[in-house]
Amino acid sequence: xxxxxxxxxxxxxxxxxxxxxxxxxxxxxxxxxxxxxxxxxxxxxxxxxxxxxxxxxxxxxxxxxxxxxxxxxxxxxxxxxxxxxxxxxxxxxxxxxxxxxxxxxxxx
Amino acid sequence: xxxxxxxxxxxxxxxxxxxxxxxxxxxxxxxxxxxxxxxxxxxxxxxxxxxxxxxxxxxxxxxxxxxxxxxxxxxxxxxxxxxxxxxxxxxxxxxxxxxxxxxxxxxxxxxxxxx
Numbered sequence: 001x002x003x004x005x006x007x008x009x010x011x012x013x014x015x016x017x018x019x020x021x022x023x024x025x026x027x028x029x030x031x032x033x034x035x036x037x038x039x040x041x042x043x044x045x046x047x048x049x050x051x052x053x054x055x056x057x058x059x060x061x062x063x064x065x066x067x068x069x070x071x072x073x074x075x076x077x078x079x080x081x082x083x084x085x086x087x088x089x090x091x092x093x094x095x096x097x098x099x100x101x102x103x104x105x106x107x108x
Numbered sequence: 109x110x111x112x113x114x115x116x117x118x119x120x121x122x123x124x125x126x127x128x129x130x131x132x133x134x135x136x137x138x139x140x141x142x143x144x145x146x147x148x149x150x151x152x153x154x155x156x157x158x159x160x161x162x163x164x165x166x167x168x169x170x171x172x173x174x175x176x177x178x179x180x181x182x183x184x185x186x187x188x189x190x191x192x193x194x195x196x197x198x199x200x201x202x203x204x205x206x207x208x209x210x211x212x213x214x215x216x217x218x219x220x221x222x223x
Contacts, residue, residue, distance in 0.1 A: 033211045033212060045211040045213065045214075086151070094139070095156055095166075097153070098152075
């Protein structure tokens with residue numbers, strides 16, 4: 001299967017700081033999603049972004065499929081951004097391979 | 109319904125017993141997926157349904173695991189003769205197969221503990 005590596009594994013930020021999370025994958029893919037898992041375990045889809053750039057409020061994501069990586073940007077972080085961020089990739093829409101996640105802790 | 113509903117939310121079972129986990133996807137979502145997440149880990153793919161058929165069941169870890177979907181809606185994941193290593197959170201997701209821009213919607217999961 002596809003190997004998905006996320007970095008950093010852990011990140012501590014002061015509220016208001018910006019951050020960049022990275023997702024590298026081992027093979028060509030045509031599907032990529034970013035998820036946020038909150039401290040209660042709920043997974044929320046942030047972006048479906050197989051290529052290009054998307055923005056949603058303080059979050060934005062960029063995927064460069066030809067170079068096999070994606071970046072998630074968080075600006076002006078808030079304590080509610082805490083949790084684990086997962087990148088998931090796949091060849092089509094029937095199976096996604098998840099990375100191990102980046103655990104983010106935003107301190108007030 | 110408005111979201112993906114999973115039941116039960118928590119299940120404690122004795123080793124060797126069978127368990128059934130239920131997933132009720134978003135109405136109209138033709139694609140349904142089961143994943144599991146062990147403590148502190150990423151998600152592991154189990155099985156995918158398109159309608160009532162399962163074109164990809166490659167992630168089921170052993171023949172003790174099975175799943176079905178009826179009426180293109182509710183799905184049941186069954187684990188027979190549970191083992192302690194089956195303890196995990198079992199997550200269900202659904203999607204509109206053709207609405208790729210929306211991605212997956214996950215349920216809240218079933219936390220299974222085998223004692």
